[in-house]
Amino acid sequence: MSGRAQSNRLATGGVIDRSQTLAFTFDGKAYCGFAGDTLASALIGAGVKLVGRSFKYHRPRGIFSAGPEEPNALVELRSGARREPNTRATTIELFDGLDATSQNRWPSLALDLLALNQFAAPLLTAGFYYKTFMWPAGFWERLYEPLIRRAAGLGRASAAPDPDAYEKATAFCDVLVIGAGPAGLAAALAAGRAGARVILCEEDFMLGGRLLAEDCTVDDEPGSRFAARAEAELRSFPEVRILARTHVFGAYDGGTYGALEKVGDHLPEPKPGQPRQRLWRIVAKRVVNAMGAIERPIAFPDNDRPGVMLASAVRTYLHRFAVSPGKSAVVFTANDDGWRTALDVRRAGGAATIVDIRAEPAASLRARAAAAGIDVLPGARVIRARGGRGGVCGVDVMDGTGTRAIACDLLAVSGGWSPAIGLTTHLGGRPQWNDRLAAFTPDACPPGMTVAGAAGGAFSLHAALRSGAEAGAAAAIDCGKTAVVPLIPRADDEPTTVRAFWHVAEGRGKAFVDLQHDVTTDDIAQAEREGYRSIEHLKRYTTLGMATDQGKTSNLIGHAVMAALRGQTIAETGTTRSRPPYSPVAIGALAGRHRGRQFKPTRHVAAHDWAVAAGASMVEAGQWLRPQWFSQAGEADWLTICTREVRTTRTTVGLCDVSTLGKIDIQGPDAGVFLDRVYANLFSTLPVGKARYGLMLREDGFVMDDGTTTRLGETHYVMSTTTANAVKVMQHLEYCRQVLWPELRVATISVTEQWSQYSIAGPRSRAVLQDFVGEAHDLGAASLPHMGYREVRIGPMTARLFRLSFSGELAYELAVPANFGASVAAALMRIVRDHGGCAYGTEALSVMRIEKGHVAGNELNGQTTAHDLGLGRMLSAKKDFIGRAMAQRPALTSSDRPRLVGLKPVRHADRLRAGAHVVRADAPASAEHDEGYLTSVAFSPSLGHWIALALVTRGPDRLGEVIRVVDPLRKAEIAAEIVPPVFVDPEGTRLHG
């Protein structure tokens, strides 16, 4: 252990483990501390006062608090990919090897050239970026914004990918207790003893809150011992879960709370298998909010110097961490509580002077101070903190008799305590002003939440223990448990008084309200002068309370100063409500494990590994991965591959995995009626063993989806849907079945995943299948004609064989139980290869359907009608069906609508591009002459040039017309001819071979 490095460590005391010395560096300099330290306490122990520079003015700043409310001591923690900016030194648990760096300074913390900003201060006052950088407009992007970003940013984020994992979890409980100070511990004990399921969340790594930080006793034992015993008892309850290092950051509807558990932040890197942070969604029947209170400072000139510290933080450092923030303290206070700091500093061997704003502090306080040898200046105020980079060296104090200077190296400030009301306002609750406490206390809380301890204004230790126990027992009873309020332990119950005091108007120099955003009392006065008087305007104009600390120590002072300027009470002026997150939450934690490849789950077809081994490049189709093409040696680009796959399929045979198409089993005596209602065309007349192409409309008459449906038996059909619409169609059918026609005896069951399905297409497809199923099955055209269906038994499985074609070739689809899929794909492929064929992917599939003029997702885009797509004749006149009435609206059947046609370039070398617009040959290329656009394009290997499907105004009436295809985005224009949409085998003779 290095004694020199821990010059301000007290010889005894503290809730730290002196047997474990931890080495760390700050700004490259080596220090050490003990297990149980925070970075802040270890720095104080090492005598470091200057830890950062302020946001706007780059003023030297030190450690201001001892908790999560810290506005000043923000550092970059770790280095490299794990570097994290704006981390509060007061919440960083010290670990061996910790490496932290100060931020917002250049080139070094001690010599910060940007501190010159102080002299540009007149430019940087409230609303400065609304004013200074307004003119000329052209300067904004080139000059002002880069300048502001360089100068005004806080820490630097690491640009490297985050090497750590984050995860999300959900927990349920009867009683959620937020905060493990005296009230929280008492609440958790009362609820836990009653057998309730309890979750106790504590942001700190130790339970106890102020029990660890004060020189206090509970039932005659030190507060920290009481906390340890309470924790041990809580851990003995199987239904109590303690989440330390976990802050609850938001209250949401339905008793849901967001919390962030820092699982591995206190370690050099997370343990193997563990995430760095875990985001909890906690669903609680009852909540005891025991989040405590936050001490607030007083605004006075130069109150931001290193060495100016909250009075309660001084006690925390003395008692919990056994480090001394100063040898000679001035305590500037507006309440009784500040006096305890002076007494504690004295007890630790330091000197102390009390400057109390109140003219007549209680006699009992004065007696105690006198006994301890503490000078007291009643009715006095600090009008300036003196000092420099090295910290505060003295104060100017003014009282009724005049002004005097007092030397000191620590200035402890206490303006009173503000209950931590943040979470109580998340669902719209408005806090209420309490004159006696000079603070806002919670009023209407989120449903199910009660507030206990200092968070509700119960400031004495005994009151906190009592209100916690009562709230915990009541919450357990609300959850149906039998609970009793236990005997409240003996503890300090002295009332404490406070005078509402916010701001020292005397003296010269900046008096800071919001330390993190450098907002001063002058800024608030300016906002008031310029009309930004509502607290909501004040906040936005001055950025008061908008820093990462959300104004935990500053909001109320700012609002009080504004109230005084407006001649109002604070209750009249009001205060802002807070929104989640109450404390910062990293985006990584919100994403959890769902990043990169795991952003959404991936669906794999059964033959995925086979396809990859066969050279497939996979493409995302929704959550599915599908083979896009299968490359062979020597093929340079996708177009070469795709063209080869189309040619091979059209001349010999091709194999394509179509397993991702939706498959819905429809059974029951009313299955035919059901299909007649959901499809635009007729299905009840379909013979068993036959398939039919079906068109499904939405209720509004537009096309929803298409596919084939096959009648497997008298009361049994199987429907296929597009891959993209599989879920939507299933939902639609369920809605129809359950809501529209519950009287129909029909069942709809998704069997997409039960079957792997392969398309075998091309002139040799029958021969391939014959080899696969064996000679026993007759696959001749008479036995299995186009749109025919047959069940076939092959080896261990019963397969479904459909004669369907999307490519326009003689083609089959073979459906097999999915566990056999990979094996079947491999076996089929061997036969396909024997016949000179190949596997093809979604690109070739798409090219062939464009060549055949079949519509797909690009045309079934939710804006097209059957009429638009040339499918108007499919709308049956013999029956009613979903969408029938609305599809007959004149606007939906008008021939003026953009309708489906084919396009081919006049010059065959020209390339068509999807998304390009159609304009009449003699019309200018402007929006008012737009006549439609190209929905799908492909290079047609069969024709040797590019072709397109397009939706063109009155398209089918304009066959043979040459139009302009204008592509302003890619700056291209070509001439193309309107042609029928079927480019290959328009008579369909190949299908019927």
Place this chain on the structure above:
Amino acid sequence: MAEVPTIQAERAFRREWKPGTPGDPGVIVRERADLSLATLVALDRPPLERAILTRWRCALPRGPKSAHTPELSFLGVGPRTWLAVSATPDMPAELAASAGPHGAVADQSHGYVVIELSGARVMSVLEKGVPIDLHQSVFAVGDAASTLCAQIGVIIWRLDRRPGFGMALFRSYARSFQDWLEDSAAEFGLRVDSGAGRD
């Protein structure tokens, strides 16, 4: 011509499970590739219930509940819809025969994968994926739920013969589910129980 090709079944999961940190495994996963599965939808509920009771000695559960016999389990997965789970290979055909015209049956033996999760830390793993309360007091033997696990639709139920949970999910999600389970169980240790039988 060519001989009829050899067709064999293959698992939906990747070849192996990653075990996580060494030591006493907190989570045990067992793949149930031996089960046959079928969706049953009631067309006429009362006669179907009678038919099922007669053939399978099991009352179809109402709501998100499960019913178990040594032969099979019914999991309530939707309005008048159940997933039947059984180690009897031809259960789907037998179920269809027993339901007759009163119910629709679709074989799903290849459509879902079923796994069983157990071990001292099974709850700690499940709460990282499943957003519902699985506490014994809320979700006991006889309960079932159709819910999500890490964005993947799952059917989950309490095992009736030993501590733990059964989960069924669509086959194509098996590998993503495996990714989630391996990652989430890594800190507790994951052991694969290859015992195929039902105990």
